[in-house]
Amino acid sequence: MKVTRNTPNQLILSNRPWLIGVMLVFFILCFVGAGLTMISEGNWSGILVALFGGGMGFGAFCIFVRRVQVILDRSTDSILIRRQSIFGYETVRHVLSNLSHAEVETTTSNGNNGSSTTHRPVLILGQGMSAGRHPIVSAYVSGHGSHRLVDAVNDWLPARAVDSDNQSA
Known part of the structure; x- marks a missing residue:
């Protein structure tokens, strides 16, 4: 403050x-991006990576921002x-x-x-x-x-x- x-x-x-908000958005995008990349390569466990990683980032965003x-x-x-x-x-x-x-x-x-x-x-x-x-x-x-x-x-x-x-x- x-x-x-x-x-x-x-x-x-x-x-x-702002800083923590931008960092958490980057965190969410990294996990969702990694999950989507895994899905596009035929690895369906990418859904879990995207949902779990993105969900944790979103939860942290809701708590800290x-x-x-x-x-x-x-x-x-x-x-x-x-x-x-x-x-x-x-x-x-x-x-x-x-x-x-x-x-x-x-x-x-x-x-x-x-x-x-x-x-x-x-x-x-x-x-x-x-x-x-x-x-x-x-x-x-x-x-x-x-x-x-x-x-x-x-x-x-x-x-x-x-x-x-x-x-x-």
Whole structure:
């Protein structure tokens, strides 16, 4: 995810997983192509290669390719979390004035190669009907991207007091 707009009245965070989507489409095409080549050569087991390989690629595409957009908008006092996959479009709305801050959730998993630490950004709503922790994305990822998003949200929030004072003057 990255910050696509940062103005005093609006902060937009978005994730468009183009690279993984293109890689999975290539994966699907390779297996379907290999299966069709096998069928054209008279080897009917190519049907299984095309269906199984292409099906696994399609399943991975459905799971991993999701567009996420988070819009924090002062003018409408709203937080919109939009998620889009091949199955449909979902929008979750929260009240911006209920947003306390953002945090990074961290999880550590132990495997054969040692431990692995992954993170995801979470919005903390301190009051209202939606009070609680609201993950921006469902997946945990490695790296510092989650920390950058949380810093962007937390840096953007204090400007609220400055803007409301300027508008009333």
